[in-house]
Amino acid sequence: MAKSDIILERMMSLHPKIIDLTLDRVWRLLDALGNPQDRLPPVIHIAGTNGKGSTLAMIHAGLEGAGLTCHAYTSPHLVRFHERIRVAGDLISEPTLTEILDRCYQANDGAPITYFEITTVAAILAFSETQADFTLLEVGLGGRLDATNVIEKPAITAITPVDMDHQQFLGDTLPEIAAEKAGIIKRNTLCVVGPQHDAALDVIEDRAMRLAAPLRVHNQHWHVYREHGRLVFQDEMGLLDLKLPVLPGPHQIQNAGIALAVLRELGKGNPDAAMERAEWPGRLQKITDGALKAIVPDAELWLDGGHNPAAGRALAQTLSAMPNRKTHIICGMLKTKDINGFLTPLRDLTSAMTAISIPGEANTLSADETAKAGQDAGFDAKTAHDIETALSDIQKTSPTARILICGSLYLAGHVLRKNEN
Numbered sequence: 001m002a003k004s005d006i007i008l009e010r011m012m013s014l015h016p017k018i019i020d021l022t023l024d025r026v027w028r029l030l031d032a033l034g035n036p037q038d039r040l041p042p043v044i045h046i047a048g049t050n051g052k053g054s055t056l057a058m059i060h061a062g063l064e065g066a067g068l069t070c071h072a073y074t075s076p077h078l079v080r081f082h083e084r085i086r087v088a089g090d091l092i093s094e095p096t097l098t099e100i101l102d103r104c105y106q107a108n109d110g111a112p113i114t115y116f117e118i119t120t121v122a123a124i125l126a127f128s129e130t131q132a133d134f135t136l137l138e139v140g141l142g143g144r145l146d147a148t149n150v151i152e153k154p155a156i157t158a159i160t161p162v163d164m165d166h167q168q169f170l171g172d173t174l175p176e177i178a179a180e181k182a183g184i185i186k187r188n189t190l191c192v193v194g195p196q197h198d199a200a201l202d203v204i205e206d207r208a209m210r211l212a213a214p215l216r217v218h219n220q221h222w223h224v225y226r227e228h229g230r231l232v233f234q235d236e237m238g239l240l241d242l243k244l245p246v247l248p249g250p251h252q253i254q255n256a257g258i259a260l261a262v263l264r265e266l267g268k269g270n271p272d273a274a275m276e277r278a279e280w281p282g283r284l285q286k287i288t289d290g291a292l293k294a295i296v297p298d299a300e301l302w303l304d305g306g307h308n309p310a311a312g313r314a315l316a317q318t319l320s321a322m323p324n325r326k327t328h329i330i331c332g333m334l335k336t337k338d339i340n341g342f343l344t345p346l347r348d349l350t351s352a353m354t355a356i357s358i359p360g361e362a363n364t365l366s367a368d369e370t371a372k373a374g375q376d377a378g379f380d381a382k383t384a385h386d387i388e389t390a391l392s393d394i395q396k397t398s399p400t401a402r403i404l405i406c407g408s409l410y411l412a413g414h415v416l417r418k419n420e421n
Contacts, residue, residue, distance in 0.1 A: 002094055007101040008081060008119070015114045021145040021169060025113040029121050030150060032107040036121075036128035041071065043135045043151045044262060047143035047181045048160025048194065050310045051255040054247055055160055055194075056136050057280040058259035064089060065273020068133040073123045073148065075116070075140050078282045078305075078413035079420070085123045088132045100126045116140050120147035134268075142170050144183020157184050157213075158192040158262055160255065162200040163310035168336060178203040187211040190265055194218050194258040216261055224257025226250075231275060233260045242275045248284045250321055251314040282412035284318060290419035295391040300325065300402040303416070305409035307333060309341030315406065316345035325402040326351050330390045331374065332358040333365050333407040342407065343377040351401070353379040354390040358411045370407075387415060 030037055044059060046052050053074055063070050069088045077083040085092040092100075104122045120140070127135050134155070137148045162178045170177045178200035185191050185207050193204055195218045208215050216222060222235040226244065231253060233240040240260065245252040256275060263269035287293050287301040306315060319327060327350045333339050343353075355370035365373070367383035374381030384390035387405070394403055405415055 003098040004081065004094060004101055007098065007105055008115075010105065011101070011118050012115050014108065014110070014118065015112045017114065019116070019141060019169060020114055021142060023145055023147070023149065025111070026117050026121060026147045026150060028111070029104065029108050029113060029118065030124070033104070033121065033125055036125045037150045038152070039128040040124065040135045040151070041127070041132045042155035043137055045137045045139070045148065045151060045154045045157045045184050046160065047139040047146075047157070047184045049163040049165050049177070049181070049308065050306070050314065051160035051194065051251065051258070052138050054252060054255045054278070054280050054283060055158065055258045056138050057247070057278040058245065058256055058274045059262055059269070060136055061277040061279075062259065062263045062269035062271060062274030063134055065270030065277055066268060068268060069131075070134045070136055071127040071130070071132045072136040073120070073127075074138045076409055076413075078409065079416050081119075084119070085126060087126055087130050092126060096126065097122075117147045124150070139181075139184065142180035142183070144180045149184055152186070154186060154189055156190050156192065156262055156265055157186065158194070158258055159184070159196075159204060160194045160258055161310065162196055163308065164338065164341070165308040165310075174199045175203050179207070182207040185211055185213050188213060190214045190216065192216045192258055192261045192265065195254050216265060218254070218257060222257065222261045222264075224253055224260070226253055231256060233257055233271075235261065235264060237264055240271050242271055245275050245278065247278055247280055248286070249314060249318040251317060282409060282416065284315075287419060291421050292387065292391060292415065292419040295388060296395050296399070296403060298400045299394070299398075302402070302404045303412055304404065304406045305412035306406060307337050307342060307408050309338055309345070312342040312345040315404070316349055319346070319349045319404070322402070326398055326400075327402040327404065328352050328354065328394050328398060330354045330356060330384075330387065330403065330405045331370055331407040332356045332367075332411040333370055334358070334361065334363045334410070335365050336363060337408075339365065339370065339373045340377055343374060343379065347378045350379070350404075351398070353381040354393065355381055355383045356385075356387060356390055356411075358408055359386070359414055361410050387418060
């Protein structure tokens, strides 16, 4: 076990809850460390329900494609914690991560603080001590009380589409959830807004007006669409005619639009690189080799960590745009997610569903519960003990099928780890 893993395990015990939304503990620890949040390169802060990571990846690629360096903080990780923290473009090294985590642990002095809070502070501390041109921060949950929301004056903020998710923490209605996401908007700081339901946009616009924060809103100030196999982006600065995003799925068009709008407002970045060089594992990732692919050598194997109704609709759009092929899904989800809302859009596009439990996750739905939800949604659903068995069963009956493993980022991380072995 790496030294950083030992410290991370200790950090898990500092608070009885995984999620406890407040900024008091974060402010206390940042103050104990000399307020590193005030020494960051210009910050691009991104909130939203879906598309945050993909949008960040495209902004990152666009800035790096123009020769600029970026810190980047994302969550959760899929295989190793180090994925969450990129320092000047590179994954944080094990020695640096260990040293930074230890400093945060010591400065916290045993006080209550959640795992996400203290590790977010660790990322901010690491960024404050290395030069870069920009800092990209992805909100973990919500926005208003998220541990990343400690930047007094970001360079720019962005809000990707807001939809129903995490209702137990953010509220039961779209306006309530949008209010939490809009909490990243800062006074006199421009915010780029992706496609929104009217109820969410009303809330975002109201907060922006109260804070005199200029908005750049999809279909008001900028437009993005696919035309003749190209991506077309247009704003008051003119028109861009680009290759389609390398990240697959029709929903990436809107994410690309948000990323391009951010780059245009910054006056920085390479739009071609944003489309062609972005990387975002575990989100509609095609698996072409590895231990799991070897089980289904002739199948088309895809992996996606989406887990809410909007993600289900995005996956359905993607599948419907693919060449016709017999399709199976392997699904594992957490108890806190709207499984029926996720599965329903996929029902008419797949031949069968195999349900599994997510290994190592206390909040996983059991395979039986997931299969029952699948049956209730109209799937021919069965269970499997693990991912290897699920793939082997499909291999026996449909060796050339398209297989989509989906339902949770935690399942996606498990699959990627298994595929490396």
